[in-house]
Amino acid sequence: MSPPAVFDDGPVATDCSIAQSNPLVSQKHLQSEYSSGHPSLAYVDEEAENPPKFLDPYEERAYLKHRLAIAFRVFAQFGLAEGVAGHITLRDPVDPNSFWVNPFGTHFSLIRDEDLIRVDHDGKVVEGGKNKRLNYAAYAIHAEIHRARPDVLCAAHSHSLYGRAMCATGRTLDMLTQDFCVFYDDHILYSSFAGLVLAPEEGRAIVKTLGNKKAALLGNHGILTVGPTIEATVAWFVLFERCCQIQLIADAAASGRGVPLVTIGAEEAKATWEAVGTKGNGYFQGLPLFQVAEREFDERSLLGRGTTAA
DSSP states (O other), rough: OOOOOOOTTTTSSOOOOOSSSHHHHHHTTTTTSTTTOGGGGOOOOTTTTTTTSSHHHHHHHHHHHHHHHHHHHHHTTTEEEEEEEOOOOEOSSTTTTEEEEEOOOOOOGGGGGGOOEEEEEEEEEEEEESOOOOOOOHHHHHHHHHHHHHTTEEEEOOOOOOHHHHTTTOOOOOSSSSSSGGTTTTTEOOOOOOSSSOOOHHHHHHHHHTTOSEEEEEEETTEEESSSSSHHHHHHHHHHHHHHHHHHHHHHHHHHHHHOOOOOOOHHHHHHHHHHHHHHHHHHHHHHHHHHHGGGGHHHEEEEEEEEOO
């Protein structure tokens, strides 16, 4: 089985199992210092915020490989493929000291389950499809992430348009809107660019800076997200890229007017993170992206469970 989930959701309130069947009663019960309502009220339900569980690790492997293939289709649909750059990795539930990744040189929009390759933590391709080429940069970064972060099932990196532009500014995101707060105190800037990441030492340096956060701006390079599910990792990547775009637009607009940006205060940003920045919310936010991409496989699932003809 895959490693136990220990993904740190930080300072979120412990009572996060509020059903939404009677939100008015819940709101009364939880009235506290949160002026806009208790973050627990953003909780959906157990099924909606968690992936299916498996007793058989081989069945889990098959399921996760398919979700990873769908993840690449999501990236392609959002224009996150840039030549041969970019990779999404999945820790293998059968052998947790290895991970699945896209074969080097195959476009995201074409990847199927059988195309994925499995790589061990020494950089050896253990199994895969016809194209068993490995992007060594994927190994140098992702092997170190999976080795250091047992809470991370999935990690994603690509050379996205706005992410790269933001990575050239030498700064992290401001808290500009509600969506930005998903990354409040939960993303970092890795400012050291030493060239193409081909050394495990550089991967380890990135992981050390990342700490227990969910996202990184890799200076002069691109963006990275990690998570306890494939869906959360992909949702956070798509959102992180969009936040980079909005940050750049807002910066340009404010500069043109000669006025500062209006940002969200720390207390409000923290409360918003507690509502929408959790791992469960990340999984739920990813489901609609996967529902659209599933159509490329002529499938339709309910909350990532079961498939029927589309």
